[in-house]
Amino acid sequence: MGHTLIEKIIMRNTGMESVTPGNIVDVNVDRVMIHDIFIPFVKDKFEEMGFKKLWDEDKVVLIYDHLVPTSAVEDVRHFKIGDEFVKKYGVKHFHKADGICHQLMPQMGYAKPGNIVFGTDSHTTTYGCVGCFSSGVGYTEMAAILGTGQMWVRVPETIKIVINGQLPANVMSKDIILRIIGDLRSDGATYKVLEFSGSTVDAMSVSSRMTMSNMAIEAGAKAALFAPDEKTCEYSKVEMKDVEWLKADADATYCHVMEYDAKDFVPSVACPSQVDNIKAVNEVEGTKLDQVFIGSCTNGRLEDIKVTADILRGKKVAPYVKLIVTPASRSIYKEAVDAGYIKDLVSAGAIVTQPGCGLCCGRACGILTDGERVLATNNRNFLGRMGTSKVEIFLGSPATAAASAITGEITVPGEVKLQ
Amino acid sequence: MDKFNGRVWVLGDDIDTDIIIPTEYLALKTVDDMKKYAFSPLRPELAGQIKDGDIIVAGKNFGCGSSREQAPEIIKHLNVKCVIAKSFARIFFRNSINNGLLLIENDSLYDDIKNDEGANIEVTINEKISYNGKDYPIHALPDNLCEIINAGGLVAAMKKRNGITD
Structure with missing residues (x-):
């Protein structure tokens, strides 16, 4: 039996020969992202749990973005706590004013094709634009990952979304994902993964795909994946031969398939x-x-x-x-x-x-x-x-x-x- | 705690995390400082009206939106006994389990009770909800989630792992 993209990523990560939706498995986390709003809470929980060190300093990224630059005196506290956390635990990757976390994670190569990444923000689904299984978690769960490097996940079902053809003038990938969210409704993909394919998607830039994976959470999705192609490899600085395993099988099982003709999209x-x-x-x-x-x-x-x-x-x-x-x-x-x-x-x-x-x-x-x-x-x-x-x-x-x-x-x- | 009763507050579909706690209050120091603003965009008076042991009943997709864990924590700090909804958003669901807030999925209670805010219901854990002479069956939680809840939440489970005793 064939497998979907998300199943392939989980199998590769865990070394399991096969997984099916509904299985609960422990995955090894490739990278985590914490932002300024939640770092004080992550730190408190991490220390309360009794951890003395990070599972891997190189796999932790702290990004200040929600409060940059500060607009209230209380905001400064988040930076002070974050700065101390970086120093005390040796966090390797730290951005104080370089941009929004979900832009930086794929742009800086912290989230790459085939990785499993969790972040303290719901729009962590964004990194699916490069074929990375990424999803949001709360700060307590993040604290546990910081200590153990692992998290349980339920292998999700996948909704396949196929879009073929050329988009009309003035229609952007934003218009596509809005329409899809309207069709799925706000809970239509809850606990599920969206897998995008088709000639319209193939013709898109990684940036345009990013808009779509970013908004998948608005339909409740756990992740939103695009199989890597040459554009992805160039963007993520990886070799095509190293990510060739990362494609869905023709006989993979989907819980739902949605097909669109690009010419039907409107602003x-x-x-x-x-x-x-x-x-x-x-x-x-x-x-x-x-x-x-x-x-x-x-x-x-x-x-x-x-x-x-x-x-x-x-x-x-x-x-x-x-x-x-x-x-x-x-x-x-x-x-x-x-x-x-x-x-x-x-x-x-x-x-x-x-x-x-x-x-x-x-x-x-x-x-x-x-x-x-x-x-x-x-x-x-x-x-x-x-x-x-x-x-x-x-x-x-x-x-x-x-x-x-x-x-x-x-x-x-x-x-x-x-x- | 196999069985408990509580007064019901009814909320609608898609109660998002910005309604449960708006971003502007997230930089307040503690969850207790934040809790008086719970549900304020929708019902500013509600946080003051909720009493210990009350139950929230809602429609589909409760807790959708951001990953802010203050959302379930605030509901827990308001001493709400449990939230019953048609469905829950994924991150909110995980955060609630990790904080020991009981969530119950049920398809039909909301439609029957939505015009009867203030009613009293009885919950029998992992078995059923009783309202107005009718029983609504509920599923048992998966084992791995029960383990986290039984340990007293994820912090307690990790403390145990790290050999910390209170």
Whole structure:
């Protein structure tokens, strides 16, 4: 009997000859990621459990991103505790202001094809973009992994998602994953893994795949996997021959198969206040906006900033709209500067912020209040996510967001008239 | 604790972790500091109304969203006896087990009780829920999860592994 991608990864990791969904197995963890919000809690639990040393200092990555730079005096405490933890236990990989954790983990090669990685954040599913089984855990569980290097997992069932054909103009991978979440609903993939394939997926950049694996958790998924190809190998700096084992068997068993024709996708938005409340952009066209946000671990990469700059170049953001752009990492920020995109954005009236999680998690850099409306490219539009519970959050692609920033209302990308 | 009774608070589908505890309160020092803000985006008064031993009943996908473990910890600190839902999000489920918060999956209780907040129900562990003269069967938890709960949560299980006694 054949195996799915996730089964292959678990078998390779454990040395088991075969696994089937429902088996409970202990896996050997290849890497862990802890971010600034949870490091104080991880440290407390780790020490309370009686551990004296990390299972492997080289496998631990600590990243400051949610609180960078600090916006309240209490935030500093997290950095002090994190700094002490790194020193005391010899954590090898530490990033104080380099970008968002989910961008850095695959970008820096901490999460590679075939690895098993856990992080203290639900969007840890992101690293599936390079064929890595990665998932979020709580801080108590993270503390136990830090001490033992192991974690139990239930071998999950897999939903196969096949997308073939060429995407229409102005449709991005964000529009694809929004539609899929709308079809699966917010719990449709709970305890399950999404496995993406098809010619549309093959044609995508690793960055575009990242947007999709990032948002898989919004349908409840435990992981979201793309089999590695040459683009993956180049991105992750691995040899194709070393990852050839990492593909699903033709006779693998799936709990569900979903097939899409790329030409059927349209620019889409998630409407307040659930990520599975999906509409075509033209259904909500004309909805007035107070703010537009382009960034986050979902859509803050160079290709997203390029799309934004291409739409904004030579135009102006609507006078009553605040457009906030946040690159996902410092290196992306620098590349965007070198390419001239940042100049285009600033000239159009955008506010460009330092890489970090600030606005996406509702802590800083553009918090909204009652009655305000924002179109954002991040991954969640829950009540109170970016300010008060009476803020309306729409989620869309960078192209939709950039077009809407110019008109000041929700706008189908490609239909922006010259001012 | 084979059997217990409790008053029910009813919440809906997709109660996410930003509703259970908004990010803005996550930098407060302790879970006790945070707990008065539990469920505040949806029902700001609720945290003050919940009494020891109460039970939360909800629809599908309870605890979806972020990995914040404060979500189950806060519910535990409000002394909620258990949460009964149609389904739970994966990370929330693991976090609850690791913190010794009892979760029970049941498909039909929510639909029957959703207009009867304040009702009293009886839970017989690993067996059934009784409400309004009707029994709702529940599954037993897998062995490895029972071991963690029986040890008193994951911290206690790791202490035991590391030879620490209180």
